[in-house]
Amino acid sequence: MNLQMNMDLMEKLNILSAAAKYDVACTSSGVDRKGGGKGIGNAIAPGICHTFSADGRCVSLLKILFTNECIFNCAYCLNNRDSDVKRAAFTPDEICMITMEFYRRNYIEGLFLSSGIMVSPDYTMDLIYQTIWKLRTVHHFHGYIHVKSIPGADPVLVEKTGFLADRMSINLELPTSESLRRLAPCKSRSTILKPMRQIQNRITDNKQELTVYHKAPRFVPAGQSTQMIIGATPENDFQIMSVAEGLYQKFYLKRVFYSAFVNVNGNSLLPALPGGPPLLREHRLYQADWLLRYYHFQVSELLSEDRPDFNIFLDPKCDWALRHLEYFPVEINQASYQTLLRVPGIGYKSAERIVKARKRNSLTFEDLKKMGVVLKRALYFITCSGKMMYRTKLEEDYICQNLMRDKTQIPRDIREGGYRQLSFFDKELHADFQLTDSQILSP
Amino acid sequence: MYIFLCEDTLDGIFTGVYDAWASRYGHNNVALTTQVLDNYSLFDEYIPVQTDYEKSAKVARTLKKRMGEEVYGELCHAASAQEEDPPKKHSLNKADAIYKTIVLALSLPDSSKVLQYLGEPYVNRVFSLSRRTGNEAHHLLGFLRFQELENGILFAKISPKHHVLPFLGEHFSDRLPQENFMIYDETHHLAVLHPKGKGFFITDTQDLDSEMLQRFSSKEQEYQKLWCSFFENIAIEARKNPKLQNQNLPKRFQKNIVEFR
Numbered sequence: 162m163n164l165q166m167n168m169d170l171m172e173k174l175n176i177l178s179a180a181a182k183y184d185v186a187c188t189s190s191g192v193d194r195k196g197g198g199k200g201i202g203n204a205i206a207p208g209i210c211h212t213f214s215a216d217g218r219c220v221s222l223l224k225i226l227f228t229n230e231c232i233f234n235c236a237y238c239l240n241n242r243d244s245d246v247k248r249a250a251f252t253p254d255e256i257c258m259i260t261m262e263f264y265r266r267n268y269i270e271g272l273f274l275s276s277g278i279m280v281s282p283d284y285t286m287d288l289i290y291q292t293i294w295k296l297r298t299v300h301h302f303h304g305y306i307h308v309k310s311i312p313g314a315d316p317v318l319v320e321k322t323g324f325l326a327d328r329m330s331i332n333l334e335l336p337t338s339e340s341l342r343r344l345a346p347c348k349s350r351s352t353i354l355k356p357m358r359q360i361q362n363r364i365t366d367n368k369q370e371l372t373v374y375h376k377a378p379r380f381v382p383a384g385q386s387t388q389m390i391i392g393a394t395p396e397n398d399f400q401i402m403s404v405a406e407g408l409y410q411k412f413y414l415k416r417v418f419y420s421a422f423v424n425v426n427g428n429s430l431l432p433a434l435p436g437g438p439p440l441l442r443e444h445r446l447y448q449a450d451w452l453l454r455y456y457h458f459q460v461s462e463l464l465s466e467d468r469p470d471f472n473i474f475l476d477p478k479c480d481w482a483l484r485h486l487e488y489f490p491v492e493i494n495q496a497s498y499q500t501l502l503r504v505p506g507i508g509y510k511s512a513e514r515i516v517k518a519r520k521r522n523s524l525t526f527e528d529l530k531k532m533g534v535v536l537k538r539a540l541y542f543i544t545c546s547g548k549m550m551y552r553t554k555l556e557e558d559y560i561c562q563n564l565m566r567d568k569t570q571i572p573r574d575i576r577e578g579g580y581r582q583l584s585f586f587d588k589e590l591h592a593d594f595q596l597t598d599s600q601i602l603s604p
Numbered sequence: 605m606y607i608f609l610c611e612d613t614l615d616g617i618f619t620g621v622y623d624a625w626a627s628r629y630g631h632n633n634v635a636l637t638t639q640v641l642d643n644y645s646l647f648d649e650y651i652p653v654q655t656d657y658e659k660s661a662k663v664a665r666t667l668k669k670r671m672g673e674e675v676y677g678e679l680c681h682a683a684s685a686q687e688e689d690p691p692k693k694h695s696l697n698k699a700d701a702i703y704k705t706i707v708l709a710l711s712l713p714d715s716s717k718v719l720q721y722l723g724e725p726y727v728n729r730v731f732s733l734s735r736r737t738g739n740e741a742h743h744l745l746g747f748l749r750f751q752e753l754e755n756g757i758l759f760a761k762i763s764p765k766h767h768v769l770p771f772l773g774e775h776f777s778d779r780l781p782q783e784n785f786m787i788y789d790e791t792h793h794l795a796v797l798h799p800k801g802k803g804f805f806i807t808d809t810q811d812l813d814s815e816m817l818q819r820f821s822s823k824e825q826e827y828q829k830l831w832c833s834f835f836e837n838i839a840i841e842a843r844k845n846p847k848l849q850n851q852n853l854p855k856r857f858q859k860n861i862v863e864f865r
Contacts, residue, residue, distance in 0.1 A: 217848025
């Protein structure tokens with residue numbers, strides 16, 4: 162253990178923020194809380210981004226580790242016990258002070274506290290608990306707090322922490338238990354899923370308590386989230402999305418985050434990725450994730466055993482529409498909300514606007530444009546009062562060619578990187594995994 | 605056509621709405637504008653509107669009662685928007701769009717649903733203006749940066765396109781009730797002042813002591829440094845993407861943000 166004492170605050174912050182950066186979630190959404198005139202802080206449901214770091218990701222919370230000291234040896238992690246990195250640990254007071262001073266200056270929306278595992282899971286979880294207890298009760302901080310639950314920590318500690326935090330998360334890390342066993346031998350499906358289930362049940366109970374007594378203390382009001390690493394192990398998109406769907410349906414998660422794998426410590430168990438992290442694949446997974454959460458899609462509609470990976474050239478919704486031309490064209494002034502949701506170029510907000518606006522006037526393509534519909538994608542699939550926008554053919558090849566001319570199909574940053582991710586979709590990477598429901602989700 | 609010329613402020617527009625309504629010329633025969641006109645047309649009559657806070661308050665009260673807080677909020681956002689200069693062809697002036705939207709709303713059985721009728725051009729105009737102001741205000745909730753002055757006051761400078769100051773004042777008064785703070789809007793030469801434990805107010809800034817605003821507290825530099833180094837460290841080198849960064853955080857905000865200076 163080369164934990165250094167008396168390190169100055171700047172150095173600690175450098176080490177412990179750099180060590181926290183591979184956690185994806187930095188959202189501050191899901192809870193509305195007024196300031197109430199005392200103390201400091203409030204929260205608004207959509208969340209607030211305070212800045213964007215050089216990689217273009219939103220920074221909303223002060224994302225730090227309590228310590229990067231760790232007794233686990235997860236192969237993908239920079240802080241595992243075998244890696245030779247400088248170690249540091251905050252004290253609860255230091256974290257409180259930085260959080261309060263940053264929050265006053267409006268640098269941050271709150272705190273995201275995670276940690277390596279020092280001494281034991283219970284010991285670490287207790288330090289985290291003490292820190293946010295101090296923030297909430299000594300400093301009267303009412304801003305947003307996201308806490309990582311430590312796998313293997315005492316359920317009592319998890320529960321106590323949950324009454325102080327807004328969101329809790331436990332990283333699933335890898336999509337299958339097989340991969341977890343191989344790369345993170347100190348963690349197991351049960352140490353991850355048990356607390357996840359515990360938090361879920363407690364949230365459900367808490368909702369009932371709140372209906373009876375609306376001033377009852379709130380437990381994890383912004384819900385829980387998790388994160389999976391993409392591209393470190395050979396699972397295909399179908400397996401990953403099935404796991405995500407299971408988590409949404411069976412664990413009521415608010416969000417599942419996907420993190421394109423970055424090989425930080427050159428471990429031989431892991432792929433080398435000379436082309437950089439699989440960003441395009443990550444992008445497609447997020448698109449599909451939105452289809453699950455906001456567009457009533459099911460994974461089985463998007464992917465199957467025979468087509469286990471997303472089309473890299475088209476977004477999942479366009480790809481689905483092209484394979485189901487029998488549903489199109491859709492008449493804007495009559496189609497149901499559910500039908501509108503399935504049209505490429507119509508988002509869930511514009512679908513809602515359309516359904517409401519057409520009660521008074523029948524809508525034209527010009528109106529749709531003003532409402533935020535992306536016509537260059539939608540025009541192949543819709544009619545307004547029986548007419549299409551241009552003379553087009555309802556043919557898979559024809560539409561596909563036209564859609565692919567649309568450069569936004571592949572985000573600019575990835576496109577300009579020169580399709581370097583393509584190698585990632587090579588078939589040999591996908592070993593044969595049979596994924597059964599029990600294997601994914603039994604705690 | 606009778607054209608009411610109102611001041612380009614929330615109260616100015618609401619007074620215009622009041623006067624136009626009270627004039628009894630008929631909704632189809634009146635129009636409102638906030639523009640300063642160079643050319644007057646021969647067959648229209650122009651009526652200057654004297655901003656009157658009482659009339660404006662009456663309008664606000666009616667709107668809140670009939671349409672609900674949410675729609676009222678959207679109308680305020682629209683009224684605070686900065687319109688295109690010079691105006692785009694065929695684009696409705698915001699005062700007129702707001703007036704016609706209110707007329708439509710009050711004719712509906714449920715006025716709170718008025719903003720759903722986006723097929724109406726003036727409702728659409730209100731919607732898009734409101735979204736512009738709302739988006740900028742939301743951005744600034746995050747992008748605004750306070751600096752601690754020598755006397756303990758938190759000071760922030762912003763340069764917004766739209767008149768977002770009231771929305772920021774409300775948000776930060778709720779968030780930082782125990783702080784003395786000031787938000788200075790460079791574009792409109794206005795400032796929000798919030799004394800500790802009290803409500804905020806907006807004032808013009810002719811006699812702003814710019815010298816006082818340069819004297820920071822002894823700790824200020826230290827926290828700025830801590831924040832900047834956190835900001836450097838949190839980025840993942842392998843995913844570096846300055847274009848995405850600038851797209852998400854437009855350059856016009858960056859000049860007032862400590863970590864970009």
